[in-house]
Amino acid sequence: MRIDxxxxxxxxxxxxxxxxxxFLQMDRPAAAEEAxxxxxxxAQEIVERIQGHVGVPxxxxxxxxxxxxxxxxxxxxxxxxxxxxxxxxxRAAASGKNLIIxxxxxxxxxxxxxxxLPQKENDAVLEAKRAFIKEHGLVVWRFHDHxxxxxxxxxxxxxxxxxxxxxxxxxxNQYLFTLPETTVEKLAASVKKKLGTHTLxxxxxxxxxxxxxxxxxxxxxxxxxxxxxxRNDVEVLVLGETxxxxxxxxxxxxxTQKKHKALIVTGHIPSEQAGMEECARWLKTFVTEVPVExxxxxxxxxxxxx
Numbered sequence: 490m491r492i493d494x495x496x497x498x499x500x501x502x503x504x505x506x507x508x509x510x511x512f513l514q515m516d517r518p519a520a521a522e523e524a525x526x527x528x529x530x531x532a533q534e535i536v537e538r539i540q541g542h543v544g545v546p547x548x549x550x551x552x553x554x555x556x557x558x559x560x561x562x563x564x565x566x567x568x569x570x571x572x573x574x575x576x577x578x579x580r581a582a583a584s585g586k587n588l589i590i591x592x593x594x595x596x597x598x599x600x601x602x603x604x605x606l607p608q609k610e611n612d613a614v615l616e617a618k619r620a621f622i623k624e625h626g627l628v629v630w631r632f633h634d635h636x637x638x639x640x641x642x643x644x645x646x647x648x649x650x651x652x653x654x655x656x657x658x659x660x661x662n663q664y665l666f667t668l669p670e671t672t673v674e675k676l677a678a679s680v681k682k683k684l685g686t687h688t689l690x691x692x693x694x695x696x697x698x699x700x701x702x703x704x705x706x707x708x709x710x711x712x713x714x715x716x717x718x719x720r721n722d723v724e725v726l727v728l729g730e731t732x733x734x735x736x737x738x739x740x741x742x743x744x745t746q747k748k749h750k751a752l753i754v755t756g757h758i759p760s761e762q763a764g765m766e767e768c769a770r771w772l773k774t775f776v777t778e779v780p781v782e783x784x785x786x787x788x789x790x791x792x793x794x795x
Contacts, residue, residue, distance in 0.1 A: 530778055532588050532628040533560040535567070542775050545638045552594075553635055556601045557619065558628030564588045564779050569769035571762045571786040573629055575618055581784055582625040589629045590772075592636065592644070592765050593757075601631070636768060644706050647767030648760070652683050654704075665722060666702045673697045673725060673751045680727060686759035688790040692740045693751025699724040706760040711735040718743070718750055727753045729760030758786050 530538075532555070540547050556573075566586035570577045573591035581589055596615060598605045606612045622629065636643040641663050649655055649663075659665040668676070674695035681689045703717045705728040714736040717723050731737060731754065740752040762785065769783035 529563040529565070530776075531560065532558070532562050532564055532630065535564060535588065535776060536560070536630055538775060539632070539772070540635075543635050543639055545635055545640070548634060551634045552599060552601070553631055553633055556591075556595050556629040556631055557622045558587075558626070560628065562587065562626065562628050564628075566780040566782065567772065567776065568782055568784040569765055569772060570784045571758050571765045574786055574789075575621070577784050577786055578618070578621060578625075578627060582621075582627060584782065586780070586782060586784075587625070587627050589627060590632050590768070591629060592631070592633050592761060592768075594631070595629050632768065636764070642764075643768055643771070644761050644764030645704065647764035648704060648706050650767065651763035652680065652704075664703055664705060664717075666704065668700050668702055670698055670700050673699055673753075676702070676725060677753050680753055680755060684755055684759040684762070686755055686788060687792055688756055688788065689759075690754045691751065692737055692754075693725075693744045697724075697749065697751060699749075699751065701725070702727060705729070706764065707757060711739075715739055718752075724749050725751045725753060727755065727760075729755055729757040756788060756790060758788050762786060 536555075564587060566581075566584065567588045567590060568577070568581035568584070568586035569590045570581075571591070572593040573589050573595040577591075578589065581587075594601050596603055596618070603610045603612065603615050606615060610616070621627075645663055649658060654666050654668070657666040657668050659667070671679075672695065673691065673693050676699060677689060677691045677695075681687075701722050701724040703720075703723045703726050705714060705717060705726060707729045708731065709728065711732065714726060714728060714731055718726055718736075718740065726736075726740075728736075731752075737752065737754070740750055743750040766783045766785075769781055773781045
């Protein structure tokens with residue numbers, strides 16, 4: 490609102506009378522006619538911003554690429570998730586998020602290539618998932634390799650925070666920890682509770698006392714897993730998933746031989762989930778034009794009631 494004071498001169502019986510008149514006027518928004526709606530970022534522009542902030546050189550050979558949708562799509566919101574399951578896609582679309590940033594594959598294999606399925610692109614489940622993405626105008630982009638390559642590893646950083654192990658971490662090796670003495674059983678119970686998983690499995694003597702732990706989220710593979718277990722400063726390996734006829738059998742044999750080794754298998758999603766929650770927090774520090782939300786991937790396994 491603006492107040493204007495104007496002086497009027499009015500003749501009256503040969504006398505000039507000065508009259509002050511106050512006018513109240515409501516201000517219009519400044520340059521309202523010239524206001525231009527803020528341009529929304531495209532999915533490609535957001536990815537380019539991520540590439541500029543991740544802090545490691547971008548590789549030409551990588552799975553960190555668009556998996557579905559048009560990169561030129563204007564983004565209304567970002568859903569960051571561990572795995573772009575059908576459930577995650579449905580929840581993201583319902584909340585108005587059309588860019589899905591996922592850590593793991595969307596189409597059932599590491600390269601997201603439908604032709605690895607027996608019926609290839611004609612597979613009914615694959616076809617329905619692609620149709621949903623297209624119908625709702627979603628864009629799916631994977632952020633795996635470079636989030637792991639970040640210093641520290643983005644997944645590891647989020648998992649360490651979720652477990653509350655920051656002060657126990659080896660400053661020279663982010664994957665090693667020296668915890669207060671506990672038993673394998675108590676350690677497994679603590680990990681289960683903090684990660685919110687209900688299908689965690691353990692190999693080894695439950696009563697064995699331990700302090701030296703290695704954390705390997707996801708599926709590192711037998712070679713790296715057993716290399717870790719061969720170390721004198723690793724008594725327990727906490728990992729996501731592994732083949733039962735490889736690392737699981739190795740630890741089972743070690744336990745039978747009375748060697749000081751144990752294995753805690755959390756499941757792949759619980760082992761990396763907090764790392765993508767960390768990614769969402771990080772993303773919010775430099776993408777402010779659209780909402781960024783962490784969308785939790787539900788653990789697929791469940792335990793029957795006894």
